[in-house]
Amino acid sequence: MAATRPTATLEDVARLAGVSRSTASRAIAGGSISRAAYDRVAAAVRQLGYVPNQAARALARRTGLRLVVATSGPSPEILDDPYLDRVVTAVARVCAEHDVGVAAAWLPLRPGRQLTRLVEDPGLGGVILINPTGWLVDVLATLLPGRVASIGVGNPAVPSFDVDNAAGTAALVQHLYAAGRRRMAMVTGPGWLPCAARPVREYGRLMRAAGLPVRLVVGDFSADRGRVAAGEVLRRWPDTDAVLGASDATALGVIAGLRDCGVRVPDDVGVTGFDDVPFAALAAPALTTARHPVTEIATAAAHAVLGRLPGPPEVLFPSPMVLRASA
Amino acid sequence: MAATRPTATLEDVARLAGVSRSTASRAIAGGSISRAAYDRVAAAVRQLGYVPNQAARALARRTGLRLVVATSGPSPEILDDPYLDRVVTAVARVCAEHDVGVAAAWLPLRPGRQLTRLVEDPGLGGVILINPTGWLVDVLATLLPGRVASIGVGNPAVPSFDVDNAAGTAALVQHLYAAGRRRMAMVTGPGWLPCAARPVREYGRLMRAAGLPVRLVVGDFSADRGRVAAGEVLRRWPDTDAVLGASDATALGVIAGLRDCGVRVPDDVGVTGFDDVPFAALAAPALTTARHPVTEIATAAAHAVLGRLPGPPEVLFPSPMVLRASA
DNA sequence: CTGTTAGCGCATTCAG
DNA sequence: CTGAATGCGCTAACAG
Numbered sequence A, B: 001m002a003a004t005r006p007t008a009t010l011e012d013v014a015r016l017a018g019v020s021r022s023t024a025s026r027a028i029a030g031g032s033i034s035r036a037a038y039d040r041v042a043a044a045v046r047q048l049g050y051v052p053n054q055a056a057r058a059l060a061r062r063t064g065l066r067l068v069v070a071t072s073g074p075s076p077e078i079l080d081d082p083y084l085d086r087v088v089t090a091v092a093r094v095c096a097e098h099d100v101g102v103a104a105a106w107l108p109l110r111p112g113r114q115l116t117r118l119v120e121d122p123g124l125g126g127v128i129l130i131n132p133t134g135w136l137v138d139v140l141a142t143l144l145p146g147r148v149a150s151i152g153v154g155n156p157a158v159p160s161f162d163v164d165n166a167a168g169t170a171a172l173v174q175h176l177y178a179a180g181r182r183r184m185a186m187v188t189g190p191g192w193l194p195c196a197a198r199p200v201r202e203y204g205r206l207m208r209a210a211g212l213p214v215r216l217v218v219g220d221f222s223a224d225r226g227r228v229a230a231g232e233v234l235r236r237w238p239d240t241d242a243v244l245g246a247s248d249a250t251a252l253g254v255i256a257g258l259r260d261c262g263v264r265v266p267d268d269v270g271v272t273g274f275d276d277v278p279f280a281a282l283a284a285p286a287l288t289t290a291r292h293p294v295t296e297i298a299t300a301a302a303h304a305v306l307g308r309l310p311g312p313p314e315v316l317f318p319s320p321m322v323l324r325a326s327a
Numbered sequence C: 001c002t003g004t005t006a007g008c009g010c011a012t013t014c015a016g
Numbered sequence D: 001c002t003g004a005a006t007g008c009g010c011t012a013a014c015a016g
Helices: A010-017 A021-029 A035-048 A054-061 A082-098 A113-120 A134-143 A165-178 A194-210 A223-236 A248-260 A294-307 B010-017 B021-029 B035-048 B054-061 B082-098 B113-120 B134-143 B165-178 B194-210 B223-236 B248-260 B294-307
Strands: A066-072 A101-107 A124-130 A148-151 A160-163 A184-187 A215-217 A242-245 A270-272 A314-317 B066-072 B101-107 B124-130 B148-151 B160-163 B184-187 B215-217 B242-245 B270-272 B314-317
Touching: A010 A021, A010 A035, A021 A035, A054 B054, A066 A082, A066 A294, A082 A101, A082 A124, A082 A294, A082 B082, A082 B101, A101 A113, A101 B082, A113 A124, A113 A134, A124 A134, A124 A294, A134 A148, A148 A294, A160 A165, A160 A294, A165 A194, A165 A242, A165 A270, A184 A194, A184 A223, A215 A223, A223 A242, A223 A248, A242 A248, A248 A270, A294 A314, B010 B021, B010 B035, B021 B035, B066 B082, B066 B294, B082 B101, B082 B124, B082 B294, B101 B113, B113 B124, B113 B134, B124 B134, B124 B294, B134 B148, B148 B294, B160 B165, B160 B294, B165 B194, B165 B242, B165 B270, B184 B194, B184 B223, B215 B223, B223 B242, B223 B248, B242 B248, B248 B270, B294 B314
Parallel strands: A066 A101, A066 A124, A124 A148, A148 A160, A160 A314, A184 A215, A184 A242, A242 A270, B066 B101, B066 B124, B124 B148, B148 B160, B160 B314, B184 B215, B184 B242, B242 B270
Antiparallel strands: A101 B101
8 A cells, every 4th residue: 555656646647638627527427528528538548547536536536436225114124135135145246347336234124214325325326225105215206316225116217126026926826736736825025115016916816716715924025924824825725735935934834834734845835935045955855946036136225326327217137047956 | 395384494493492503513513612602402303303415415525325235155146035125224224214225235255346446435424344255345435434333243343243153153052062962064054155154163063072973065045945955964974963053044945855755753863053034933844943133233233333332352142042843 | 538637535745 | 724726547529
């Protein structure tokens, strides 16, 4: 740090290219500029190994250089979640390429101090919303125009990235049906989570279309809840021959709960999960599930807010089924 | 963003406190200042809800505002690891309180372009090294004095934070011994990883002290490798009655591999892991393991480099044993 | 399209 | 101990 020559500044680039600072700035940040000037600046940049000082840029532009991954939920504890860990890390890797950083924050379900503090923060470069409710997206869309992306529900002004869990659910249901299962129950995600509703709707739609019974038990994505829910399913509908878990953790819990009741998986009851976490393949029996491409989704969202890409307002990532032993 | 009053600036604080900007700056950043002036500035800060603009501060101070979690390893793929996800997220949460961000980067095992780019980056606020080799710590210690912390091996100038996996291993070995196991094998972590050597040493020490055989198979923390390693253990030492996995994933793989060979766990062979990942409790049999307090460690490391805390040069976090069914 | 002129908000000299 | 002045590196009007 001491011995290295000071990193080149825009001034140096301009001088070497024989243009003014502003021209160099335009060439780099992308303003209207002549082809000739652009080329000379580009050459100077390359020769000097120039890399813009993000702090200076943020200061002049009055726009922060920190992406915040904001998770909306009932309490801060929802931040303790492997799913979120993967999102934050994926975003951090994209950030590394853009010389910005990421921070993680919690947002309550209703507006409050946290929200105002977030949007008033001058260091804020953009926000990636995790599973936001509709009003939250709308509020942020107007407060931080062009600097918001959503992993979950979107909005005409906020690009959204999510897994096509309706299709994933459909694939799972069809597989179970093909395997002869006719009395399928579902252990859902938490009720306050918008994105958790989609699989439930799809499941309901398919059951009704096939003339099969709808059997819903509310879960919360956790294994503990899944374990308990398995008992509830069995008590209310003893002839159930399949259980769809809203997450792999739920499904693993369901399997444990079923085993507690002396039910065999997959012989008596088939069980499916959702996510395809690493341990899904190691479980006994190995879990049949649908993949949740978390990293790809988070990466796309990060690129969207960092690059201000227009792009389609909503992109759904496919959720391929992974066939294993549990169903 | 449009309607909100512009966030208070140092100028505003100074005016309200009736002092000059410099004095206000000193009061906040901590320079020599009179008690009276300090109090007035503090009051103004509180009243205005002033929060320093980190971009401006970084620019003036010539010191970045991004923490980089740098993972050293043979290839960038090592970034795809749930362990790292937890570290990055924990750091991101600490960063949120300090108005800075975090980015994730990979560093090759030998010096190279990646390293120079990292230390020359003017936006760099500090580095948290993950499992670095000795030379890497030394290099960064001199290049970025006072702005480095290590999760793994340290150095007199670089505070290190790690799990006391030697003690964790000892507890596991003693438990196995007390349960009557006498022929314990260990599936290790990757050889290039410094921190992976400690449990191996401790295991070797205890075996020799007890006059028991040392049975080592090299692993890589992965479940796949664990599964294969289980077969190797059985082939080389058929009378093995316990296997210590270097990680929970390894142990889960070992259990699967043992089962492939028709060996019962824990009846024939006891298996232990290390980490206590969420799924350890859900496995069948549930995994006996030693806890790895990743979040606490990462949080401490982040505080150390953000707060420039002197503190002890090395802190080892306890690794309590978690007794379950697998051993 | 280009150069000139002002700041962005803060830390730091340097006198007093 | 304090205030006035200077500059960090860059972008954004503004004329030309």
